[in-house]
Amino acid sequence: MKFLRVNMTERTVKEEEVQEKYSKMGGRHLTSCLVADEVPPLCHALGPNNKIVIAPGVVTGTSAPSSGRLSVGGKSPLTGGIKESNAGTPFSQRLGRLGIKAIIIEGLATEGLWMLKVDKDGAELISAENLKGKGMYETADTLFKEYPLKNSSLMGIGPSGEKRMAMAGISFNDPEGRPSRYAGRGGLGAVLGSKGLKAIVVNDAGAPGVSIQNIDLFKQGQKKLVEAIRTHDLTKPGGALNSFGTAILINVLNEVGGLPTRNFSSGQFKGASKTSGESIAEKVKERGGAGMMGHGCHPGCIIRCSNVYPAADGSEIVSCVEYESDWAFGANCEIDDLDTIAKLIYHCNDIGLDTIEAGVTVGLAMEAGVISFGDGNGAIDLLDQIRTGTSLGHILGNGAEFTGKAYGLTRIPTVKRQAMPAYEPRAVKGIGTTYITSPMGADHTAGYTITTEILSVGGQADPLDPKGKVELSKAFQTATAFIDASGYCLFIAFPILDISDGMEGMVETINGVLGTNWTVSDVGRIGMDILSIENDFNAKAGFSKEDDRPPEFMRYEPLPPHNVVFDITDEELDKIWK
Amino acid sequence: MITIEAALFATLRTYNPNGESSEPFRVQLPEGSTIENLLKKLNIPPGESKQAFVNNRRQEWDYILQEGERVAIFPPIAGG
Numbered sequence: 001m002k003f004l005r006v007n008m009t010e011r012t013v014k015e016e017e018v019q020e021k022y023s024k025m026g027g028r029h030l031t032s033c034l035v036a037d038e039v040p041p042l043c044h045a046l047g048p049n050n051k052i053v054i055a056p057g058v059v060t061g062t063s064a065p066s067s068g069r070l071s072v073g074g075k076s077p078l079t080g081g082i083k084e085s086n087a088g089t090p091f092s093q094r095l096g097r098l099g100i101k102a103i104i105i106e107g108l109a110t111e112g113l114w115m116l117k118v119d120k121d122g123a124e125l126i127s128a129e130n131l132k133g134k135g136m137y138e139t140a141d142t143l144f145k146e147y148p149l150k151n152s153s154l155m156g157i158g159p160s161g162e163k164r165m166a167m168a169g170i171s172f173n174d175p176e177g178r179p180s181r182y183a184g185r186g187g188l189g190a191v192l193g194s195k196g197l198k199a200i201v202v203n204d205a206g207a208p209g210v211s212i213q214n215i216d217l218f219k220q221g222q223k224k225l226v227e228a229i230r231t232h233d234l235t236k237p238g239g240a241l242n243s244f245g246t247a248i249l250i251n252v253l254n255e256v257g258g259l260p261t262r263n264f265s266s267g268q269f270k271g272a273s274k275t276s277g278e279s280i281a282e283k284v285k286e287r288g289g290a291g292m293m294g295h296g297c298h299p300g301c302i303i304r305c306s307n308v309y310p311a312a313d314g315s316e317i318v319s320c321v322e323y324e325s326d327w328a329f330g331a332n333c334e335i336d337d338l339d340t341i342a343k344l345i346y347h348c349n350d351i352g353l354d355t356i357e358a359g360v361t362v363g364l365a366m367e368a369g370v371i372s373f374g375d376g377n378g379a380i381d382l383l384d385q386i387r388t389g390t391s392l393g394h395i396l397g398n399g400a401e402f403t404g405k406a407y408g409l410t411r412i413p414t415v416k417r418q419a420m421p422a423y424e425p426r427a428v429k430g431i432g433t434t435y436i437t438s439p440m441g442a443d444h445t446a447g448y449t450i451t452t453e454i455l456s457v458g459g460q461a462d463p464l465d466p467k468g469k470v471e472l473s474k475a476f477q478t479a480t481a482f483i484d485a486s487g488y489c490l491f492i493a494f495p496i497l498d499i500s501d502g503m504e505g506m507v508e509t510i511n512g513v514l515g516t517n518w519t520v521s522d523v524g525r526i527g528m529d530i531l532s533i534e535n536d537f538n539a540k541a542g543f544s545k546e547d548d549r550p551p552e553f554m555r556y557e558p559l560p561p562h563n564v565v566f567d568i569t570d571e572e573l574d575k576i577w578k
Numbered sequence: 579m580i581t582i583e584a585a586l587f588a589t590l591r592t593y594n595p596n597g598e599s600s601e602p603f604r605v606q607l608p609e610g611s612t613i614e615n616l617l618k619k620l621n622i623p624p625g626e627s628k629q630a631f632v633n634n635r636r637q638e639w640d641y642i643l644q645e646g647e648r649v650a651i652f653p654p655i656a657g658g
């Protein structure tokens with residue numbers, strides 16, 4: 001196992017042995033720990049002292065199911081705090097198989113645009129001037145011609161990252177080579193842009209594979225986990241995620257009045273059902289062609305929640321229309337046409353944007369009257385302005401809070417300057433608590449209480465009731481931090497919350513790889529360690545409890561249809577990390 | 579008799595009496611009917627539905643329906 005340290009100032013790449021301290025870490029645990037150890041919390045996120053750390057999870061690259069995830073860490077130019085952004089992609093599996101525990105990118109290139117080439121023999125920086133200003137689809141086309149998909153995977157930034165915009169994400173390829181899997185949140189694409197690194201290509205031909213300390217234990221765990229995923233209603237083949245994708249949530253959130261609509265001014269959208277997972281599945285069936293449900297973001301995912309969305313003539317518009325992106329441009333911007341939403345997602349993938357931040361920002365531009373709500377073509381034009389870098393494009397490209405301020409708005413749905421995802425905090429209070437207290441800023445994946453509040457999986461909680469939500473969010477946040485370190489997709493949480501054998505299996509696969517003796521009770525402890533590292537970094541970066549607060553309007557503006565405000569008190573919120 | 583509005587989602591759409599759809603439809607039921615009675619009337623086999631929401635709030639299967647209420651029924655679903 002090794003680290004690759006890439007210094008952009010000196011244009012050097014070094015292999016380093018992994019110190020004992022980091023040897024049992026992967027994914028988010030490793031990125032957050034390295035960032036905390038090596039990045040000065042008060043540094044400028046786009047300056048020479050910030051770093052980007054890319055780390056596959058502990059079991060990533062093995063045959064464990066749905067485990068092709070990786071974490072990207074750094075100081076966020078959007079939030080100003082620590083960031084871990086996560087994606088599922090074959091890129092992570094190749095890193096794992098090459099025995100690369102992390103790539104650490106530091107310094108700033110004084111000139112030029114570069115890409116990093118990694119294979120079993122080492123790594124080198126080569127010029128990427130030919131890719132300057134190129135969208136991710138053209139970048140992927142160009143690179144996969146030279147480095148065929150069979151053995152290679154790609155990470156890259158679009159024009160928004162090159163322009164150092166705070167909503168720029170980092171793109172990774174899916175199994176078919178689309179640059180559509182994003183570590184989107186927190187603007188880490190801008191950090192790569194500041195460093196002058198356009199892309200990384202990883203080739204794992206002849207790679208040694210992930211070293212597994214106890215293969216029998218690993219296999220035993222793998223079997224239990226596969227069994228749990230294959231039998232649970234939500235994750236089994238033909239189950240909810242596989243048949244309808246994550247946008248199956250649109251209708252249920254709308255039904256409970258928790259689907260943020262028209263820039264967080266209502267919890268219900270008249271056009272919801274036209275943008276639902278059911279409608280996506282219907283369109284895919286009707287139109288045929290390139291369309292498919294049950295697409296996987298990496299080989300070895302047995303849940304396969306992704307899709308390929310086709311145009312009326314069967315040609316591909318984009319992969320994939322998932323819940324958050326669908327909502328961000330759908331209900332949030334009151335656009336009820338799936339084809340338009342799919343096009344907007346395509347533009348985001350190409351320009352290199354976080355779809356959540358982009359959709360919420362467009363919603364704010366609509367509220368400001370730059371374009372009207374529901375104006376799909378106007379929204380495409382705004383994204384184009386981000387791509388080309390007009391003055392308006394630079395305002396929008398810096399995210400929701402920046403845009404809201406530029407237009408003097410008060411209804412700005414952000415926490416720690418990061419845009420809220422697709423669940424209304426006033427109507428679903430546990431997820432609101434996660435948005436508010438997560439060291440990442442408003443992030444649903446950080447502690448997905450929707451599981452019990454809306455889906456009745458792993459227990460049941462009333463979404464409108466403020467009681468017990470701080471504890472609920474904390475429990476989810478700690479377990480999530482552990483899963484984000486493991487390399488597993490967060491969606492294995494659904495089966496393992498209900499099937500205890502599956503939970504055990506997950507821990508056994510990790511013990512198998514690492515040679516540890518962790519038990520299910522270590523999950524919370526390790527998760528808490530990770531969160532403490534992150535909270536500590538944020539404190540040193542200048543965050544205090546006053547940053548763990550909802551946007552003020554959610555305290556006084558009642559949200560229809562329940563006409564409720566966010567009523568978990570500041571004192572309650574402050575208890576979470578005590 | 580009471581009239582309620584029902585809507586069926588995801589895999590349950592096939593039980594929509596007007597053809598597979600998540601469009602809402604009206605159902606007449608004897609007074610005092612529960613959500614469970616409604617499921618039976620719509621021929622939804624026990625075990626296929628996971629949750630029901632009445633006027634935007636989750637309710638138990640023995641909830642007694644009132645005139646004009648909207649009932650949304652879901653199978654197990656997930657996302658994120």
Ligand code: SF4
Binds near residue numbers: 066068489
């Ligand atoms: S369930 Fe979906 S997001 Fe998770 S690994 Fe599989 S395809 Fe990717």
